[in-house]
Amino acid sequence: MKPISIIVITYNRPVDxxxxxxxxxxxxxxxxLLQEIVLVNNASTSDYSSVERFCxxxxxxxxxxxxxxxxxxxxxxxxxxxRFATAPILVMLDDDAEMGNPDCLYRLIEAFDxxxxxxxxxIVSFKVLYYENRQMQENALPHKKFGEYKDKxxxxxxxxxxxxxxxxxxxLDAVGDYPEDFFYGMEEYDLSYRLLDKGYSIVYxxxxxxxxxxxxxxxxxxxxxxxxxxxxxxxxxxRYLPHRYFxxxxxxxxxxxxxxxxxxxxxxxxxxxxxxNIRTTERRHTVSADTLNYLQRLDARxxx
Numbered sequence: 059m060k061p062i063s064i065i066v067i068t069y070n071r072p073v074d075x076x077x078x079x080x081x082x083x084x085x086x087x088x089x090x091l092l093q094e095i096v097l098v099n100n101a102s103t104s105d106y107s108s109v110e111r112f113c114x115x116x117x118x119x120x121x122x123x124x125x126x127x128x129x130x131x132x133x134x135x136x137x138x139x140x141r142f143a144t145a146p147i148l149v150m151l152d153d154d155a156e157m158g159n160p161d162c163l164y165r166l167i168e169a170f171d172x173x174x175x176x177x178x179x180x181i182v183s184f185k186v187l188y189y190e191n192r193q194m195q196e197n198a199l200p201h202k203k204f205g206e207y208k209d210k211x212x213x214x215x216x217x218x219x220x221x222x223x224x225x226x227x228x229x230l231d232a233v234g235d236y237p238e239d240f241f242y243g244m245e246e247y248d249l250s251y252r253l254l255d256k257g258y259s260i261v262y263x264x265x266x267x268x269x270x271x272x273x274x275x276x277x278x279x280x281x282x283x284x285x286x287x288x289x290x291x292x293x294x295x296x297r298y299l300p301h302r303y304f305x306x307x308x309x310x311x312x313x314x315x316x317x318x319x320x321x322x323x324x325x326x327x328x329x330x331x332x333x334x335n336i337r338t339t340e341r342r343h344t345v346s347a348d349t350l351n352y353l354q355r356l357d358a359r360x361x362x
Contacts, residue, residue, distance in 0.1 A: 060093040062163060062224075063143035067135040068109075068153035069100040074271060076109050081156040083119045091163045093145035094120040098138060101129045132220065133236035133245040140235065146228065151268070152221030158187060158267030165265040166224055175214055180229035180258035181250075182266065183218040189269040198222060198270065200262050202359040211264045216358040217250040218260050222268040229258055242283055244290035251298040254352060255345040281319040285329045288315050291362070292333045298345050303360050308333045310362035 064082060068075045075097070082088065082095055097113065099106055113123040122142045130138055136150060147170065159165070162184075169182045186198035194208055200215045201207040233252040237245050250260055279287070288311040295304040312333075316326055345353075353360065 059145060060091055061145055061167060062091050062147045062149060063093050063145035064095045064149040064151060065136060065139040065143055066095065066097045066151050066153055067100055067132065067139065068097060068102065068106075069129065070102045070104045071153045072102075072104050072106045072109050075106070075153045076112055078151070078153060078156055079109070079112055079116075079121065083116060083121075084160075085157060085163055086160045087163050089118050091167070092119050094122055094143065096122045096124065096139045096142045098124050098126050098135055100126045100131075100135050131241035133240050134238040137235045137238060140230070143227075146226060147224055148227055148230070149224045150221065152270075154271040155221065156189065156269045156271075158185075158269045159265075162266045165263070169261070169263045169265060170224075170226070174212060175259045175261065177257055177259035179226070179261055180253045181218045181223050181225045181260045183215065183260065183262045184222040184224075184266040184268045185262075185264040186219055186222050186268050186270050188274045189271045191274055192269075193274060195270055195272070195274075200260070201357070203357060207262075210262070213262050214259050214356060215262055216254065216260065216353055216356045217246045219268075220246045222270075224266075229253060229256075232256055232258075240290050240293075241286060242290075243287035244294055247291065247294040248297070251294065251345055251349075255298070255349045279318065281315075281322045281325045284315050284319050285325050285332070288312065288329050289332045289336070293336055293340055295360075296336050296340050297343055299360060300344065300350075304336075306361045314362075 066078060110123060113121040124142055126135060126138055166182060170179055183200045186195045187193060188195055196204050198219045199208060200218050207213060233256050237248040240248060253260065291311055292304060292308050295307040312326065312330060315329055319325055
């Protein structure tokens with residue numbers, strides 16, 4: 059068996075998806091290292107006929123093109139794709155991306171093999187640059203202290219870039235799949251805390267580069283997505299962290315929602331109702347004292 063499967067979840071981006079597939083099959087060692095590319099069409103309404111033709115005609119690398127039954131969202135879409143991926147290393151990419159260095163598959167295997175951490179590695183998070191200008195994307199660096207960490211070649215961290223990471227199948231088997239109740243946003247933290255509490259590490263390597271076709275000006279999330287992010291981050295805090303972090307997350311994210319939504323008070327009150335409901339609907343699985351100490355050593359931002 060070849061060591062790597064690449065999973066791509068696509069929704070209404072047929073042109074970008076086709077370019078990404080062409081990029082992936084042309085990577086150094088693709089024929090030798092890629093067990094398959096799994097492409098899941100997340101119930102798109104766009105015409106994917108050109109993508110389908112490419113998948114059926116590609117001979118050097120196996121491409122499994124699968125149709126999701128409906129729009130599953132990010133986490134559930136990845137879990138759906140996992141049914142078709144068979145390699146021990148699973149690369150998760152968004153459809154608005156390309157890999158930036160041709161030797162990235164070799165560098166990824168090396169990153170998992172190097173003995174750099176006391177804990178076994180579960181995830182390698184990639185360096186993300188804007189496609190447009192090749193500048194580093196700040197919110198894709200897996201640490202909130204961007205100024206301190208942006209120039210590091212490698213570091214241990216406490217979460218990962220959702221659309222630019224690789225995870226070991228064995229680690230997923232140990233802690234369970236991506237959290238399916240997170241339709242949009244913050245699923246990275248849920249899986250990360252489970253992995254860290256199981257004794258794994260999450261690392262960043264600048265030797266695997268992903269080019270992101272998001273504008274450097276960023277996207278302004280709609281109010282509903284902002285509310286999902288707020289509620290989901292509170293779910294994570296309630297499930298895995300001491301109570302004080304749940305309340306600080308709820309409060310500080312509520313202010314963030316108001317600021318970024320343009321002071322939409324209807325969403326603000328709906329968000330607070332959902333947040334307060336978490337206490338009766340979600341079970342707590344608080345991480346161990348050792349894991350909490352490890353998070354603090356990593357300089358993790360836990361308050362919000």
